[in-house]
Amino acid sequence: MYYQTKKVVILIVVHTFLMSVALSCIFPLLWMVNVSLKTEVDFRNDMGLKLAIPPYWGNYPRALIEGKLLFYFINSVFYTFITVLGIVIVSSLAAFSFSRLKFPFKNVIFFIFLAAMMIPLPAGFVPVYILLNKLHLVNRSGYVLAMMNMGLSLSIYLLKTFFDQLPHDLEDAARIDGCNKLGIWWNVALPLVKPALAVVIVFNSLNVWNEFVLASLMFTEEKLMPLQVGLMEFYNRNIVEHTLLSASLTIAAIPIILLYLRMQRQIIKGITAGAIVG
Amino acid sequence: MNKFSLREKFTNFSFVLPALIIFSIFYLYPFFYTFWLSFHKGDGIFILEFVGLANFKEVIIFDKDWWSSLYNGTFITLWALTFQNILAFMLALGVDKLTKTGKFYRVIFFILPVLSEIIIGLLMRELLVSGQGGGVLNFWLNRLGLGYLARDWLGKERVLLTTALVHCWKGFGWAFVILLAGLQTIPEQLYESARIDGANSFQCFFKITLPLMLPVVALVFILTILGTMQAFAMILALTRGAGGLTEVPVMRIYNHLRGNQVGLACAEGIILGAILITVSFIMMYISKKLREKYGVLSN
Numbered sequence: 001m002y003y004q005t006k007k008v009v010i011l012i013v014v015h016t017f018l019m020s021v022a023l024s025c026i027f028p029l030l031w032m033v034n035v036s037l038k039t040e041v042d043f044r045n046d047m048g049l050k051l052a053i054p055p056y057w058g059n060y061p062r063a064l065i066e067g068k069l070l071f072y073f074i075n076s077v078f079y080t081f082i083t084v085l086g087i088v089i090v091s092s093l094a095a096f097s098f099s100r101l102k103f104p105f106k107n108v109i110f111f112i113f114l115a116a117m118m119i120p121l122p123a124g125f126v127p128v129y130i131l132l133n134k135l136h137l138v139n140r141s142g143y144v145l146a147m148m149n150m151g152l153s154l155s156i157y158l159l160k161t162f163f164d165q166l167p168h169d170l171e172d173a174a175r176i177d178g179c180n181k182l183g184i185w186w187n188v189a190l191p192l193v194k195p196a197l198a199v200v201i202v203f204n205s206l207n208v209w210n211e212f213v214l215a216s217l218m219f220t221e222e223k224l225m226p227l228q229v230g231l232m233e234f235y236n237r238n239i240v241e242h243t244l245l246s247a248s249l250t251i252a253a254i255p256i257i258l259l260y261l262r263m264q265r266q267i268i269k270g271i272t273a274g275a276i277v278g
Numbered sequence: 279m280n281k282f283s284l285r286e287k288f289t290n291f292s293f294v295l296p297a298l299i300i301f302s303i304f305y306l307y308p309f310f311y312t313f314w315l316s317f318h319k320g321d322g323i324f325i326l327e328f329v330g331l332a333n334f335k336e337v338i339i340f341d342k343d344w345w346s347s348l349y350n351g352t353f354i355t356l357w358a359l360t361f362q363n364i365l366a367f368m369l370a371l372g373v374d375k376l377t378k379t380g381k382f383y384r385v386i387f388f389i390l391p392v393l394s395e396i397i398i399g400l401l402m403r404e405l406l407v408s409g410q411g412g413g414v415l416n417f418w419l420n421r422l423g424l425g426y427l428a429r430d431w432l433g434k435e436r437v438l439l440t441t442a443l444v445h446c447w448k449g450f451g452w453a454f455v456i457l458l459a460g461l462q463t464i465p466e467q468l469y470e471s472a473r474i475d476g477a478n479s480f481q482c483f484f485k486i487t488l489p490l491m492l493p494v495v496a497l498v499f500i501l502t503i504l505g506t507m508q509a510f511a512m513i514l515a516l517t518r519g520a521g522g523l524t525e526v527p528v529m530r531i532y533n534h535l536r537g538n539q540v541g542l543a544c545a546e547g548i549i550l551g552a553i554l555i556t557v558s559f560i561m562m563y564i565s566k567k568l569r570e571k572y573g574v575l576s577n
């Protein structure tokens with residue numbers, strides 16, 4: 001009996017602690033969504049504490065059109081899609097080669113890629129920005145190329161460890177059937193590492209979507225800005241209206257939260273893999 | 279035969295080539311370019327003048343703002359190391375024992391690290407900044423009858439502490455996930471056999487959990503230091519530097535680049551990078567010594 005009570009008390013204490021921290025995470029986000037569904041006058045009365053019933057949807061069209069968030073959003077989707085596509089192709093080719101094929105200095109080159117993950121470069125964006133300026137690449141393609149580089153090392157490492165675990169038999173069979181190396185990479189190896197590809201895609205999508213520093217340096221034209229830079233611009237232009245700002249923050253946060261809820265296993269795998277290498 | 283194998287070597291190498299080209303242009307070259315730029319003055323694009331070590335001299339000896347930005351970064355890092363990581367460790371210990379609801383908490387805690395620094399920064403600014411009506415959080419505190427807790431959160435005296443706490447709030451979920459992954463690798467049999475030998479929970483924690491978690495804790499410490507000292511976007515969104523009061527090293531580098539003082543920016547980057555590498559190595563050394571003391575064999 002004593003043991004049972006003690007157990008229940010401990011459970012209650014643990015859950016209260018966890019729940020209160022969980023609430024501190026969730027509450028500001030729910031508040032943000034709630035405020036985005038209010039009118040500014042309504043918001044001034046209760047600072048977003050009362051539920052927005054009935055919801056007022058007017059802030060969203062205003063944020064999207066007047067706040068130009070629609071443009072920023074489309075830009076972000078574009079940058080993220082192209083960058084991640086590039087990372088997947090380039091890094092899986094390289095990882096396949098590191099894992100399966102032979103060429104001189106293979107291990108040295110792989111080691112350099114790994115070392116890049118461990119050396120902190122706090123001012124890394126400075127020379128990259130200057131270089132892009134000199135190459136006349138301060139535009140979309142320059143940004144995509146620079147962002148691709150940021151995801152390469154970890155993606156190559158992740159995919160290589162997966163390729164290393166694959167049995168050789170399937171590839172041998174394909175080779176006997178007359179498949180060349182590129183064909184084996186595309187038809188045999190890539191389909192077998194789909195779980196790792198999912199991790200690479202999701203993890204890099206988050207990184208590109210959330211990137212701010214380089215984008216803010218490169219894109220001074222509004223029509224090129226991705227969402228993160230656009231949000232800062234938007235805030236600088238419009239400081240007073242909380243409801244409008246909340247709507248724009250919600251627009252930026254919702255896709256990430258949905259992606260996260262759908263793919264949280266992959267994201268957490270990417271984070272832990274990144275941490276272990278680091 | 280020989281020719282064939284050379285050709286084959288080249289085909290094999292061509293698989294790595296795209297990655298290697300991008301990596302060389304955007305990582306290797308900039309890496310050495312940083313050092314070269316740090317010996318020069320100008321905007322880096324049109325004007326470039328060799329000045330030797332003057333930039334380093336300027337940063338280390340004359341630039342008080344650089345040292346205060348390092349102080350600010352260190353202040354936030356110390357909060358992250360203690361408050362954020364202890365909180366994350368406690369949460370991980372709590373969730374580790376829960377089989378049914380553990381996953382729910384894990385999903386919730388990790389939402390904040392997934393969201394961008396700009397979103398978190400602007401959202402917290404919205405809550406904390408005291409405009410008309412004294413700010414949103416202060417309004418809530420008044421409503422709850424806790425009016426005496428109301429503060430000017432982003433005002434001069436408190437802004438650095440507020441920034442540190444917001445940083446911890448955004449970051450603890452990340453530390454939590456890694457620590458939890460570490461806890462779950464500890465085999466249950468160890469606890470069972472300890473309990474059979476009559477050990478209580480405290481003894482279990484200090485004799486099993488803590489020693490076995492040392493490598494993971496060391497890893498989290500190093501990554502916290504690296505991450506927090508290089509944090510920047512969230513702080514920019516939250517306080518815009520607050521007139522230097524929350525200026526962190528990378529913000530200073532960023533502003534120097536914007537102000538066409540590329541040489542200074544690079545010199546600061548090199549100094550900060552050297553500090554971070556040194557600190558990481560010291561941490562690794564300490565962790566190794568501690569593990570030897572506790573006799574934990576694994577890696």
